[in-house]
Amino acid sequence: MQELKENNILQPAMPACWYEESKPHKFCPGCGHGIILKALGEAVDELGIRDKIVFGCDIGCSLLAWDFFDFDTVQTHHGRTTPVITGMKRAKQDIIGIAYMGDGGGYAIGSQHLFNAAVRNEKITVLLCNNSNYGMTGGQMSPTSLPGMKTETSPYGRDINQTGSPTKGPEMVAAVAPEGAYVARGTVANARQLKGFIKKALENQIAGNGFSFVEALSGCPTNWRTNAKQTWEFIEKDMTQYFKVGELRTPQS
Amino acid sequence: MAEVSLKGEQRVFMTGNEVIAWAAVAAKAEIMYGYPITPQNEIMHYWTRLAPKYGKKFLQTEDEISAGFTTLGGVFTGTKAFTATSGPGNVLMQESAGMAEMMRLPVVYIIQQRGGPSTATVIYGQQETTLTCFGGNGEGYRIVYSPATHQDLFDYTIKAFNMAWTYRFPTFVLGDGYQAKMREPLTIYDPEEKGIKLVKPEPIVADLGQPQRKTKHLRNCLNTEDELYEILKGHQADYDALSSKIVEWDAQDCEDADLVIVSHGVVSRAALGAYKKLRAEGKKIGYFRPITVRPFPQEQLKQATKGAKRLFVAESAYGQLLKIVQNNLYGSTLEIVPMLRPGVGITSEEIYDEISKL
Numbered sequence: 001m002q003e004l005k006e007n008n009i010l011q012p013a014m015p016a017c018w019y020e021e022s023k024p025h026k027f028c029p030g031c032g033h034g035i036i037l038k039a040l041g042e043a044v045d046e047l048g049i050r051d052k053i054v055f056g057c058d059i060g061c062s063l064l065a066w067d068f069f070d071f072d073t074v075q076t077h078h079g080r081t082t083p084v085i086t087g088m089k090r091a092k093q094d095i096i097g098i099a100y101m102g103d104g105g106g107y108a109i110g111s112q113h114l115f116n117a118a119v120r121n122e123k124i125t126v127l128l129c130n131n132s133n134y135g136m137t138g139g140q141m142s143p144t145s146l147p148g149m150k151t152e153t154s155p156y157g158r159d160i161n162q163t164g165s166p167t168k169g170p171e172m173v174a175a176v177a178p179e180g181a182y183v184a185r186g187t188v189a190n191a192r193q194l195k196g197f198i199k200k201a202l203e204n205q206i207a208g209n210g211f212s213f214v215e216a217l218s219g220c221p222t223n224w225r226t227n228a229k230q231t232w233e234f235i236e237k238d239m240t241q242y243f244k245v246g247e248l249r250t251p252q253s
Numbered sequence: 254m255a256e257v258s259l260k261g262e263q264r265v266f267m268t269g270n271e272v273i274a275w276a277a278v279a280a281k282a283e284i285m286y287g288y289p290i291t292p293q294n295e296i297m298h299y300w301t302r303l304a305p306k307y308g309k310k311f312l313q314t315e316d317e318i319s320a321g322f323t324t325l326g327g328v329f330t331g332t333k334a335f336t337a338t339s340g341p342g343n344v345l346m347q348e349s350a351g352m353a354e355m356m357r358l359p360v361v362y363i364i365q366q367r368g369g370p371s372t373a374t375v376i377y378g379q380q381e382t383t384l385t386c387f388g389g390n391g392e393g394y395r396i397v398y399s400p401a402t403h404q405d406l407f408d409y410t411i412k413a414f415n416m417a418w419t420y421r422f423p424t425f426v427l428g429d430g431y432q433a434k435m436r437e438p439l440t441i442y443d444p445e446e447k448g449i450k451l452v453k454p455e456p457i458v459a460d461l462g463q464p465q466r467k468t469k470h471l472r473n474c475l476n477t478e479d480e481l482y483e484i485l486k487g488h489q490a491d492y493d494a495l496s497s498k499i500v501e502w503d504a505q506d507c508e509d510a511d512l513v514i515v516s517h518g519v520v521s522r523a524a525l526g527a528y529k530k531l532r533a534e535g536k537k538i539g540y541f542r543p544i545t546v547r548p549f550p551q552e553q554l555k556q557a558t559k560g561a562k563r564l565f566v567a568e569s570a571y572g573q574l575l576k577i578v579q580n581n582l583y584g585s586t587l588e589i590v591p592m593l594r595p596g597v598g599i600t601s602e603e604i605y606d607e608i609s610k611l
Contacts, residue, residue, distance in 0.1 A: 019468065051464040054329070059474060067470040072458040074329060075472040076322065077352055083319040087326020088459065090312050091284050091334060095459045116315035 015041025017050045019070040026064040028135075030231055032218025033061060035188040036129055037068055039195035039216075040098070043202055044071070049096050054088055056081040058101035058110070061135040065100060079110025086113075086122045096205055097124040104134050107143035107167040114169070114213075118177040121210040125201045128169060128213070131220040132239065139223030143167035146238060151223075166242050173213045174248040180210030183249035187217035189236045190245070197247065209251040217243055259443045267439065269432040272403050273337065273363055274299030275441050276410035281451055282333040282361075284310040286323040290342040291375035292430035293365040297337070317342035321349025321362075328358050331456030333414055337363035339430070341372060343381050343388075350423045351389035354488070355473045358457070359417035359424070363410065366429040368596030377430040378596040379518055379569040385425050386547035386577070392485070394492050396424040396499065397547040399517040403439040406432060409544075411444050411451075418452040420495050427546065429569075431519050431598065496548035503542040506532060507557035510539030512590075512608065515554070515578055516567045517543050519598075524567055526601030531608060538608065546574070551581040558587060563611070567592040567604055 014023070018041050027033045044050055053071040057063055059078035066075045076084045085097040106114050106128045114126065133151050134140040141151040141158055144166045148157040174183040182204040186194035194216055201212035217239045219231040226234060257263050259279050267275070273296045277285065287297045301311050314320045320336045327334030338346055343364055353360045366381045368374030387393035396416050398409040410426050417424040445451060458469045475481045503521075505528065507513050516524040521542040528540040541557045543550050558564060564587050568574040571593045579589070592599070592607050 019470075051466075052459075052461060054459045063472075063474050066472045066474075070468050072469045073471065074458055074469075075474055076325075077348060077473075080318065080322045080348070080352075083314065083322035084326040084329070086319075087286060087312075087323030087334070088330045089326075090286075090310060090323065091327040091332035092330040092459065092461070094461050095330065112315050113319055116319070 015045050017041050017044045017070050019067055022067040025068060027061065028222045030219060030221040030228060031061070032131060032188040032216070032220070032235070033065065033129055035191055036127070036194065036216045036218060037065060039191055040127060040198050041069065042195050043199035046199060047202055047206070049202065049206070052094065052096045054085065054095050054097050056085045056097070056099045058105035060102040060105050062100050062102050062105065062129060063136070079105045079108070079113065081105065082110055082113040082117050082126060085124045086117055089122065089124050093123070096202065099124060099126045101126070101128050102135070103128065103130045103132070103144040103167070103169070104142045107169050114173065115176060118173045118181065118211050118213065121178045121180060123205055123208055123210065125205045125212040127198065127201070128215045129218045130169070130215050130243065131218040133220055133223050135220045135223055146242060168243065170213060170215050170248050173211070177211050177249065180251050181249050182209070182212040182251060184247045185215045185217070185243060185245050187235060187240070187245050188219065189217070189232065204251055217245065257441065259441060261446070262440050262442045265439060265441055266436055267403065268295060268434055268436050269403055269406050269428060270295035270365070270434070271299045272406045272439060273410055273426070274303060276407045277335060278303055278307050278309065279407070279441065279444055280333065280411040280414040282309070282335055282414060284312070284327050284332055284334045286312045286314055286320045286327065286334065286336050288314050288317045288320045288338070288342060290317070290339050292367055292433040293337040293339050293363065295433070296363060317345035318348060321346040324360050325349050325353060325358050328360050328454070329457045330459050331454045333418070333454050335361040335363065337365065339365045340367040340369055340381065343384055347384065347388035350395065351391055352473055353423040354389065354391050354394040356471060357421035357488070359421050359454070361413045361417050362423065362425045364425055364427050365433040366427065374596060375430065377569065377598055379429060379520065380573065380595055382427065382546060382570060382573040383576070385427050392489070393547060394422050394488055395547055396420065396422055397427050397545065398425065399427045399544060399546045400432065401518055401521045401542065403432070403437045407439055407441055411449065415452045416499060418454055420491070422492065427518065429519055492548070499545060500548055500550040500553065501544035502550040502553045503540070503544060504553065504557045505540040507539035507541060508560070509537055510561050511537040512563045512565055512611070513539040513541050513558050513561045514565045514567065514604065514608070515541045515574070517546055517574055520567055520569055523599050523601045523604050527604035527608065530601065530605055546577065549577055549581050554578070554581055558582070558585070561587060563587065564589045565592065565608060566590070567599055569594050569597055569599060571595040
């Protein structure tokens with residue numbers, strides 16, 4: 001996989017379906033999106049499905065993925081990626097539709113779309129980056145901000161009496177999706193496992209079993225105002241207290 | 254529903270919503286996405302009944318936001334797709350229409366206007382004229398047909414698909430609740446048998462027949478003001494160029510008219526009746542109806558009103574057509590007599606009486 005540059009520096013392995021011209025990518029240093037999209041890229045490479053994919057990206061930091069891959073990509077509106085990909089898949093069943101979004105797009109402004117796509121068992125794959133805040137707009141409280149978490153709109157810490165508890169997306173999807181759905185929560189802290197979940201989610205769509213949903217716990221050091229160590233601690237220790245990593249639904253269960 | 258076919262020309266007696274469903278079949282639309290709202294529901298009812306016979310698809314979505322965006326999804330894949338809505342649903346669909354304007358997506362919306370604002374009535378209105386022509390956070394790059402008869406509904410629904418796929422701007426058929434629910438005779442037909450070419454849809458992304466295709470990266474979120482300005486200059490130039498080509502209107506006896514009645518949609522039928530009666534009495538009355546309310550037949554209206562002393566604008570809204578007319582006649586000193594009845598039907602007799610009083 002890895003190739004040597006002329007000056008003997010080892011080039012990091014990059015999935016073949018990444019769009020090289022847009023690299024280095026536009027996400028902030030330390031952002032988790034790159035790890036999620038690398039896991040997705042590796043899964044796509046392994047399945048050899050590049051030419052069948054339509055990748056839809058939401059508004060929010062996910063919009064920066066609009067030229068990330070060397071496959072057809074459409075930027076949509078905030079929260080509306082699920083219906084756009086649904087509409088594509090309903091019209092042309094042979095495409096492999098991937099909807100990429102953040103926790104705001106999936107669990108707040110687009111929650112009705114996510115919920116109903118799951119209920120209808122739409123044969124699409126939704127991949128959601130959960131970084132516990134609205135990154136692109138400057139770090140506001142999001143559906144998945146942790147209790148007590150300080151954000152721009154919860155400067156004294158998220159008060160769950162006023163704002164509710166963090167949204168458990170995969171649990172919600174797993175509760176309403178019919179048989180054949182695949183639902184998992186991975187984390188950028190375990191990229192290999194995350195890639196496995198994403199691959200299964202794509203395979204589930206290819207098999208035509210039903211709705212496939214993967215949430216990935218991710219970091220936002222820019223808005224969390226954390227250093228590398230703190231960022232990883234937050235992802236690995238704090239977030240996993242509320243968001244259990246693992247498979248919630250497989251087509252067999 | 255009546256057993257009819259699109260072979261040859263068939264004289265039928267149908268409600269407007271049924272006409273739309275048949276017209277979409279005739280236009281070779283492949284999929285409809287929709288959410289229930291009165292008075293457009295029967296478009297979905299008829300479409301779903303026709304679907305298995307004609308190999309059509311339907312998706313009932315969770316709301317009109319989703320109906321609009323799933324329809325965009327359909328057209329992205331090169332599928333002739335449409336949706337239909339009304340009133341508050343039309344408001345929700347403006348978000349998708351904005352994306353279609355920016356990304357030049359050939360989406361077709363059927364609007365059956367009801368009363369507004371808010372939930373208002375499920376019956377009738379012309380209060381979605383401004384919304385349909387200029388809704389969204391943009392410049393109103395849309396094509397909007399305002400049909401008056403059931404024949405119009407059939408003809409212009411077919412045309413809407415052709416215009417959308419030719420010019421790649423969102424295209425609307427702006428009907429209303431009266432047209433939707435009323436039954437009247439019309440002729441339905443297979444457009445191709447009549448020599449009307451149906452524009453073939455093409456995949457915008459995911460052209461699976463071309464595995465070696467160049468990757469498409471399509472966006473609507475831009476980095477700089479200048480990037481946006483460049484794109485909009487292109488859209489504006491395209492829109493300006495199509496405007497003179499596609500505007501449609503009906504003008505009758507305007508050459509010597511002292512007073513020209515201007516109206517659109519179903520109200521223009523009342524206007525036509527009143528104009529004929531007044532003409533029969535020897536009064537110098539003209540009749541002007543924009544069929545495309547966006548783009549608007551500006552030059553044609555200017556021409557039609559050149560010798561007139563007064564304009565009489567009748568509409569079932571409080572000045573939505575009036576504003577468009579005033580804007581298009583800028584500089585004219587012509588007196589305008591408005592007859593504005595928001596959310597209320599207008600009859601020939603009422604127009605006749607109003608004009609006779611002048």
